[in-house]
Amino acid sequence: MLKTSPFHPRTAPLVRAQTWRRWSGYQMASAYDPHPDREYAAIRNAAALIDVSPLYKYRITGPDAARLLDRMVTRDVTRCRVGQVFYTPWCDAAGKVIDDGTISRLDEGTFRLTSAESSLRWLRMNAVGMHVAIEDVSESTGAVSLQGPLARLVLQQVSPADFGALKYFRLVQTTLREIPVTISRTGYTGDLGYEIWVDAPRAVDLWDALIEAGKPFGIAPAGVWALDIARIEAGLVMLDVDYHSAHRAMIEEQKSSPYEINLGWTVSADKGPFNGRRALAAERARGPAWAFVGLEVEWDSLERLFTAHHLPPHLSSIAWRTSAPIFRGGLQVGYASSGCWSPLLKKSLALAHLRAPHFVAGTWVTIEITVEHQRLQADAIVRKLPFFDPERKRA
Amino acid sequence: MKRYDTIVIGGGHNGLIAAAYLARGGRKTLVLERRPVLGGAAVTEEVFPGFKYSVFSYVVSLLRPEIIRDLELPRHGLQILPLESTVTPLENGDYLAAWADPDETRRELCRHSPHDADAAVLFGRLMHHMAMAVKPILGMVPPDPASLAPSDLRSLLRLGGHFRSLGATRFHALHKLMTMSSADYLDEWFDFDPLKATKSASGIIGTFLGPRSPGSAYVLLHHYMGEIDGAFRAWGFQKGGTGAISDSIANAARSFGADVRTGVGVERVLVRDGRATGVALSTGEEIAASVVVSGLDPRRTFMQLVEPKELPGGLVEGVGRYKFRGSSGKVNLALDGLPSFTCMPGEGPHLRGAVSISPSLEYLERAYDDAKYGEFSRQPYMDIVIPSMIDPGMAPPGKHVMSIFVQYAPYHLNGGWTDSKREAFGDTVVKTLARHAPNIESLILHRQVLTPADIERITGLSEGNIFQGELALHQLFFMRPVPRWAKYRTPIRGYWQCGAGTHPGGGIMGGSGRLAALEILKEGGR
Numbered sequence: 030m031l032k033t034s035p036f037h038p039r040t041a042p043l044v045r046a047q048t049w050r051r052w053s054g055y056q057m058a059s060a061y062d063p064h065p066d067r068e069y070a071a072i073r074n075a076a077a078l079i080d081v082s083p084l085y086k087y088r089i090t091g092p093d094a095a096r097l098l099d100r101m102v103t104r105d106v107t108r109c110r111v112g113q114v115f116y117t118p119w120c121d122a123a124g125k126v127i128d129d130g131t132i133s134r135l136d137e138g139t140f141r142l143t144s145a146e147s148s149l150r151w152l153r154m155n156a157v158g159m160h161v162a163i164e165d166v167s168e169s170t171g172a173v174s175l176q177g178p179l180a181r182l183v184l185q186q187v188s189p190a191d192f193g194a195l196k197y198f199r200l201v202q203t204t205l206r207e208i209p210v211t212i213s214r215t216g217y218t219g220d221l222g223y224e225i226w227v228d229a230p231r232a233v234d235l236w237d238a239l240i241e242a243g244k245p246f247g248i249a250p251a252g253v254w255a256l257d258i259a260r261i262e263a264g265l266v267m268l269d270v271d272y273h274s275a276h277r278a279m280i281e282e283q284k285s286s287p288y289e290i291n292l293g294w295t296v297s298a299d300k301g302p303f304n305g306r307r308a309l310a311a312e313r314a315r316g317p318a319w320a321f322v323g324l325e326v327e328w329d330s331l332e333r334l335f336t337a338h339h340l341p342p343h344l345s346s347i348a349w350r351t352s353a354p355i356f357r358g359g360l361q362v363g364y365a366s367s368g369c370w371s372p373l374l375k376k377s378l379a380l381a382h383l384r385a386p387h388f389v390a391g392t393w394v395t396i397e398i399t400v401e402h403q404r405l406q407a408d409a410i411v412r413k414l415p416f417f418d419p420e421r422k423r424a
Numbered sequence: 425m426k427r428y429d430t431i432v433i434g435g436g437h438n439g440l441i442a443a444a445y446l447a448r449g450g451r452k453t454l455v456l457e458r459r460p461v462l463g464g465a466a467v468t469e470e471v472f473p474g475f476k477y478s479v480f481s482y483v484v485s486l487l488r489p490e491i492i493r494d495l496e497l498p499r500h501g502l503q504i505l506p507l508e509s510t511v512t513p514l515e516n517g518d519y520l521a522a523w524a525d526p527d528e529t530r531r532e533l534c535r536h537s538p539h540d541a542d543a544a545v546l547f548g549r550l551m552h553h554m555a556m557a558v559k560p561i562l563g564m565v566p567p568d569p570a571s572l573a574p575s576d577l578r579s580l581l582r583l584g585g586h587f588r589s590l591g592a593t594r595f596h597a598l599h600k601l602m603t604m605s606s607a608d609y610l611d612e613w614f615d616f617d618p619l620k621a622t623k624s625a626s627g628i629i630g631t632f633l634g635p636r637s638p639g640s641a642y643v644l645l646h647h648y649m650g651e652i653d654g655a656f657r658a659w660g661f662q663k664g665g666t667g668a669i670s671d672s673i674a675n676a677a678r679s680f681g682a683d684v685r686t687g688v689g690v691e692r693v694l695v696r697d698g699r700a701t702g703v704a705l706s707t708g709e710e711i712a713a714s715v716v717v718s719g720l721d722p723r724r725t726f727m728q729l730v731e732p733k734e735l736p737g738g739l740v741e742g743v744g745r746y747k748f749r750g751s752s753g754k755v756n757l758a759l760d761g762l763p764s765f766t767c768m769p770g771e772g773p774h775l776r777g778a779v780s781i782s783p784s785l786e787y788l789e790r791a792y793d794d795a796k797y798g799e800f801s802r803q804p805y806m807d808i809v810i811p812s813m814i815d816p817g818m819a820p821p822g823k824h825v826m827s828i829f830v831q832y833a834p835y836h837l838n839g840g841w842t843d844s845k846r847e848a849f850g851d852t853v854v855k856t857l858a859r860h861a862p863n864i865e866s867l868i869l870h871r872q873v874l875t876p877a878d879i880e881r882i883t884g885l886s887e888g889n890i891f892q893g894e895l896a897l898h899q900l901f902f903m904r905p906v907p908r909w910a911k912y913r914t915p916i917r918g919y920w921q922c923g924a925g926t927h928p929g930g931g932i933m934g935g936s937g938r939l940a941a942l943e944i945l946k947e948g949g950r
Contacts, residue, residue: 054531147542149539150542153539
């Protein structure tokens with residue numbers, strides 16, 4: 030049996046088409062409706078409530094907590110103030126990314142780390158000789174993401190915290206209808222949004238409070254399909270889809286450095302020793318061989334491929350996660366690892382890994398598309414990520 | 425006198441595979457099997473009416489994929505059914521399970537040790553790479569490192585290049601695997617003792633080693649091999665028992681034109697002027713052939729089928745030193761119903777998989793201690809499966825067959841094996857099982873107990889060693905069975921060896937039979 034999230038009693042009856050999926054050993058909803066269109070629309074237009082409890086969560090406490098995390102990740106954790114949240118990847122000694130997640134500084138000596146895969150052993154290995162306690166709170170903590178332009182309004186109905194003052198990537202420890210919660214202004218949609226962390230036994234109460242308060246604001250529970258489209262528009266990388274953990278990759282070619290997955294900005298050039306520092310400094314000096322970029326598929330070329338078969342272009346409401354070769358001048362210069370039709374931007378988007386020098390924004394390439402069992406190529410242009418970056422995200 | 429191009433002595437799976445390849449290569453081939461059933465140690469027999477036992481070998485994973493393809497075995501009856509889980513009952517009444525689904529397995533491991541759950545992923549990847557590193561060796565005729573022959577040098581160079589290409593880290597890991605004990609090796613990765621015990625169990629199967637004996641880590645790898653590249657990338661049951669694998673190979677051999685005779689024992693190989701000319705049967709009949717291939721173990725191949733005086737002294741000494749010392753026994757049960765395990769009461773998916781009685785490393789090592797001093801283990805390691813759970817044809821409806829692989833049962837038992845010792849051994853096995861599944865005794869309709877002495881008597885495997893000689897590092901690859909004679913040839917021209925006592929040996933793998941046949945075909949001549 031798969032595990033169920035603390036919100037499962039509320040989410041399960043909503044999954045109308047039994048569209049379940051696996052996520053880190055949990056049974057989670059791909060969508061509640063048979064199609065994710067309405068759920069996606071809630072993310073960009075109102076407020077969507079997304080259960081993200083399968084994230085691994087660790088509570089790290091003690092005088093060396095900051096030192097442990099600083100040594101492990103690429104960002105300078107010593108600069109993370111109480112109440113602040115850092116998004117960061119972490120690497121092995123060769124500078125290849127193991128996982129990515131957020132670090133929340135709850136108080137001077139207490140941090141919460143989230144990750145996509147289990148990180149307990151890696152944390153412990155890095156903590157040797159340090160005064161630090163590592164607690165896996167993955168199962169005892171529920172996490173729900175409230176995303177969308179009206180998310181703040183919803184929270185203001187049920188929590189006394191000053192959300193006007195809560196800046197992007199900051200957190201507040203507060204209550205929500207008397208339920209003790211941590212609310213961070215973070216998310217995986219590139220929109221205005223919050224993630225709410227709660228003790229698992231209170232998860233159902235939290236869900237009920239948010240749904241009730243959100244009703245006038247069009248709140249809608251949303252599943253992973255809707256989230257996936259939003260995160261592609263936001264240009265956010267996904268483990269096991271866009272890159273593979275250095276701990277799980279079977280061969281070197283499957284590993285990526287932060288520079289190669291658009292996370293070069295997270296690598297501190299001047300912090301103290303950390304995993305992969307030397308390798309990353311060398312890579313910075315010589316320039317990365319790959320870049321992770323956006324691709325916009327040119328509509329006319331796409332349409333032509335379908336028109337030849339007397340068909341309209343096929344636009345799925347679900348993102349794709351298969352690898353698609355990218356060519357330039359007849360040579361393969363990379364591959365797209367995920368993509369979708371953006372209902373908001375009205376464009377066919379892809380996230381792609383391209384070799385130097387083909388990753389410069391504005392470069393024209395072609396992407397392989399299968400139309401009626403034939404492998405064809407459509408034109409696409411390289412774009413800087415993110416595709417979508419609304420002001421309200423930070424405002 | 426009848427005449428064949430090739431006669432294969434012994435209708436075990438390697439003999440049958442060799443025969444199939446030889447017939448496929450155009451040789452007029454005859455297989456002679458002493459017993460009325462084909463398969464050697466891979467036989468299915470209805471020992472008790474209505475109940476089919478895979479009498480000896482009971483699961484498969486290592487069968488080389490190229491053999492399955494070349495001989496089109498699925499067309500001839502090969503059908504592997506999944507063996508998906510392993511459950512280890514623990515001393516405290518709990519259990520440790522490994523399920524087919526990685527998420528479920530991870531969650532189960534987390535229950536005992538979150539650290540080990542993380543480590544298992546990395547360990548699995550390392551073992552995958554180690555198996556990949558060793559895999560090419562399984563498919564090659566061992567070169568002689570002491571030889572200067574161009575073919576040996578070429579082969580050695582290729583091998584050297586292969587190991588260089590592993591890179592330093594993996595080469596060092598491989599070195600550890602080759603030299604360490606499985607307990608020490610697993611200690612580098614895991615905390616939870618029952619996990620280490622259960623994993624280390626595959627490092628002791630069929631060898632006279634304990635989990636703390638150096639060299640046992642390699643046997644661990646030998647069993648991992650099946651997981652990357654064996655029959656179906658995991659352990660499984662053949663439909664109809666392991667005998668049906670032998671039958672499928674025999675069918676393939678016949679389809680290529682081979683003759684297969686059962687109930688025909690070979691007395692000796694006919695040799696004239698240092699050259700094999702045929703075989704003499706126990707009935708006195710003689711059959712001529714220009715090539716004779718022995719699928720029997722090295723002792724029988726060199727000391728029984730031919731006159732050792734015709735062989736070079738070094739070879740005879742080498743075979744004399746070759747270690748068999750069977751260490752395992754087998755108990756087959758016909759059951760009136762299903763056992764109920766205290767740790768997982770009632771029916772459930774766990775009964776479709778293996779139950780491993782390996783609660784701790786100390787348990788296994790103490791089981792070995794008994795054997796070291798000439799006794800069977802008072803509390804043995806046991807690998808238990810119930811094939812009828814997934815293959816209903818093995819037992820009447822509602823009834824079941826249980827196969828229990830037991831270690832240690834030393835061939836050289838103090839005072840020797842007797843009928844009463846055999847029954848005492850059987851009682852020990854049932855009693856040990858009853859500690860975990862108390863209802864077992866009331867379910868037993870029939871019990872077949874096989875000691876190493878029985879295995880030797882029935883199958884002919886010397887000292888009851890299930891691998892035709894231990895899979896220990898000192899008798900593997902170019903050392904198997906004897907240095908200089910590891911390329912399937914013998915000093916007698918036209919006389920060849922193809923059993924598991926040659927490289928790569930052991931398990932229902934078939935590599936020995938295939939490589940031997942390919943060497944014979946390469947040699948040309950009839």
